[in-house]
Amino acid sequence: MATQQQKNQHLLWRTGFGPAAGQLARLGSSTPDALYREIRSQSAAEPAYIDVMDDYLRMVYIDMKAPGQPKFVLDAAAKKKMLLSNKAGIQKINLNWIAEMVNSPAQLREKMALFWHGHFATRVYNVYFQQLLLHSTRKHALGSFRTLLHEVSKSAAMLNFLNAQSNRKASPNENFAREVMELFTLGRGNYTERDIKEAARAFTGWGANFKGEFQMRPQYHDDGPKTVFGKTANYTGEQVLDLLLEQKATARYITGKIYRYLVSETPDTTRINALAxxxxxxxxxxxxxLDDIFTADWFYADKYIGARIKSPIDLIAGMQRILPMTFQDRGILLDLQRILGQILFSPPNVAGWPGGRTWIDSASLMARMRLPRMITERDVLDLKPKGDDDLGGGVAGATIFAKGKVRALDKDKSQIAVAIDWKDFQKHFEKVPRTELVPALAGALLQTPMQVPPSLLDSYTDASSRESFIRTTAIQLMCLPEYQLC
Structure with a gap:
């Protein structure tokens, strides 16, 4: 039977990125219901817009294209400067969002924004379009899926990624219509090829201007009758989206994905249908x-605690929450994402990251288990990155952009220089008897029982002082396979 602390830690991992060091003291006494009410309240406010555009990009993307400005033509040098600025912007928005996941009290909002980031996966290397889309997913992460679907479908990032800009009545492009049915709403098996073809006609003429604003171009729109799901009318794209939401299959599909993300990779059809x-x-x-999920007694059943594999982002953010860290070179966090197989703003394809057991293979598991010691011992980052399964994408191969340049991870070795603030973590264990420290530390860091005897850790810990023992034991526990589960 799970303890109150385990239930609360379970809740913190599923509604966010795990407990912060300063939260540990109350997890043994607070009820999950009270904690969840607090979590919901802290995520109620609208998020601040994350703006990473530098002055040069703002000039190129917006100011020089404004009405009344002379036509702006980029020469070779200007194009190179724009590309470098854009790469730096993509890195910065990645790192700034990671910082929000680590530090923001709005944990539930950021957790669900990460879900929608993978659900509405785009890979467009225009940082301006990406930050507009990110704001939409963060703003509506806990609100109306109807509103979110409409906003994302009309976003410049999505329109460009799925070639909607070239969807015209003379030659309809079916990319967006197919993906919005297969991946964003209904799921496979709940539509026909004719539905896709007819819906594509409804989306003709959709586009976005240089400001990322949606534009309907009437001259490219097919305004003839379309038959979708057996109904015929002169449908617009917006009306087709609403038709998709009328189908109960959409509610089941979205609920099933959220259930797998927040509860268990093993679906419970009866429970999912009831939630849907x-x-x-x-x-x-x-x-x-989410209220229906997190306030249900069944959510806290033992079989769900420690039953999910942490995504790379969960792992990276969770480590920084429990042990507050300051990286001398924040670009290391980009390297780690590449090594572990999840780079924000660079999904493998339009289906996003598959998750679950795909996060773990022999190489990535060893990297995950080495990571805590690499960070605390100022080790050298010499691990190989995982491959990219979208060969048509822009980041295939063993490279990642860091600090404004290409860093080849299979050639360069970057030292991880990190300062860890142990104060709150150590304070939580200051009154725990020495003989009970290992189980107490394991209880705070692991969501499943240790599979090795505590005595096995003795050879790897420093018992010269209580402080050293707590620190080295914590790191060794974080190196265990059990730490990969939440």
Whole structure:
């Protein structure tokens, strides 16, 4: 039977990125219901817009293209400067969002924004379009899926990624219509090829201007009758999106994905259908669906605690929450994402990251288990990155952009220089008897029982002082396979 502390840590991992060091003291006494109410309240406010555009990019993307400005033509030198500025911007928005995941009290919002980031996966190397899309997913992460679907579908990032800009009545492009049905709403098996072809006609003429604003171009729109799901009308793209939401299959599909993300990779059809019925009845209100999940007694059952493999982002953010860290070179966090197989703003394809057991293979597991010691011992980052399964994408191969240049991870060795603030973590264990420290530390760091005897850690810990023992034991526990689960 799970303890109160385990249930609360379970809640913190599923509604966010794990407990912060300063939260540990209250996890043994607070009830999950009270903690969840606090979590919901802290995520209620609209997020601040993350703007990483430098002055040069702002000039190129916006100012020089404004009405009344002379036509702006980039020469070779200007194009190179723009590309470098854009790469630096993509890195910066990645790192700034990671910082939000680590430090923001709005943990539930950022956790669900990460879910939608993978659900509405785009890989567009225009930082301006990416930050607009990120704001939409963060702003509506807990609100209306209806609103979120409409906003994302009209975002410049999505329109460009799925070639919607070239969808015209003379030659309809089916990319967006196919993906919005297969991946964003209904799921496979709940539509026909004719539905896709007819829906593609409804989306003709959709586009975005240089400011990332949606534009309907009437001259390219097919305004003839279309038959979608057996209904015929002169549908617009917006009306097709609403038709998709009328289908209960959409509620089941979205609920199933959220269940696998927040509860278990093993679906429970009966439970998912019950949740989906309420989701549909509540007009796709995401927050109410999450309330149904996180306030349910079954959510805290032992079989769900420690049953999910942490995504690379969960792992990276969670380590920084429990042990506050300051990286001398924040670019190391980009390297780690590449090595572990999840780079924000660079999904492998339009389906996003598959998750689950795909996060772990022999190479990535060893990298994950080495990571805590590499960080604390100022080790050299000499691990090989995982491959990229989208060969048509822009980041295939063993390179990642860091600090404004290409860093070849299979050639360069970067030292990890990190300062860790142990104060709050150590304070939590200051009154724990020495003989009970290992189980107490394991209880705070692991969501499943240790599979090795505590005595096995003795050879790897420093018992010269209580402080050293707590620190070295914590690191060794974080190097265990059990730490990969949440």
């Amino acid at each position: 019925d309420r989701f549909y009845a509540n007009d796709y209100h995401i927050g109410k669906l």
